[in-house]
Amino acid sequence: MGYNNASYSTEVAGVDKIRDLLLGNQMQDYDRRFSLLEERFLQRFREIESEMTHKLSSLESSAKKQMESFTAELREEKDLRIDANKEIERVEREHNDAVEKRLRSTSDQLSRLEREQNDRLTQEVQLLREEIRRRHEDLQHTIEKMFAELNGVKTDRNLLASLFVEVARCLNQDIGPKSAGRSAIEPPRGWVPS
Numbered sequence: 160m161g162y163n164n165a166s167y168s169t170e171v172a173g174v175d176k177i178r179d180l181l182l183g184n185q186m187q188d189y190d191r192r193f194s195l196l197e198e199r200f201l202q203r204f205r206e207i208e209s210e211m212t213h214k215l216s217s218l219e220s221s222a223k224k225q226m227e228s229f230t231a232e233l234r235e236e237k238d239l240r241i242d243a244n245k246e247i248e249r250v251e252r253e254h255n256d257a258v259e260k261r262l263r264s265t266s267d268q269l270s271r272l273e274r275e276q277n278d279r280l281t282q283e284v285q286l287l288r289e290e291i292r293r294r295h296e297d298l299q300h301t302i303e304k305m306f307a308e309l310n311g312v313k314t315d316r317n318l319l320a321s322l323f324v325e326v327a328r329c330l331n332q333d334i335g336p337k338s339a340g341r342s343a344i345e346p347p348r349g350w351v352p353s
Contacts, residue, residue, distance in 0.1 A: 174316060189305060193298055200294060204287055211280045218276060222269045229265065233258050 236254065 171320065174320065189302075193302075196294070196298070200291055204291065207283065207287060211283065215276055215280070218272065222272075225265065226262075229258070229262055233262075 233255070236251070236258075
């Protein structure tokens with residue numbers, strides 16, 4: 160039976176359809192997975208940011224309450240000692256000095272804690288940015304590797320098609336002399352045997 164260009168085109172179209180069926184779903188699955196992964200990273204980043212904001216707000220609120228408590232305590236002590244004698248006034252001054260030292264110490268501690276918290280938050284944000292950048296690079300590397308593999312698969316299929324054409328040509332040469340008068344199978348135009 161003769162070999163013509165129409166049947167060859169049909170075979171190539173069939174191979175293309177099979178390739179789309181095999182790789183199309185896989186590409187969609189990769190896209191879906193990458194989207195889910197990116198979504199999870201962004202969600203985690205938002206959670207950490209919200210958690211750090213909440214912790215900082217709680218710390219500020221606690222510090223404010225403590226300062227208000229110290230201030231109220233100091234006022235109460237001053238009110239109780241207004242009418243006291245000199246000795247009580249001396250004790251009050253000593254006590255006030257001690258409270259002021261405590262307030263300064265507490266204020267220094269709060270400032271230090273706030274700086275430490277800000278530094279820690281900055282470090283965590285930086286680490287998270289680095290992690291997101293690294294994940295992005297990994298994702299880009301994976302996509303590039305996947306495209307390289309897909310190009311390799313396409314090349315292998317072209318090689319397989321050329322192999323089938325070569326087999327058809329060889330079969331045609333074997334059958335040609337025995338079946339005189341029959342039309343020989345011809346390779347497609349433009350094909351050069353390797």
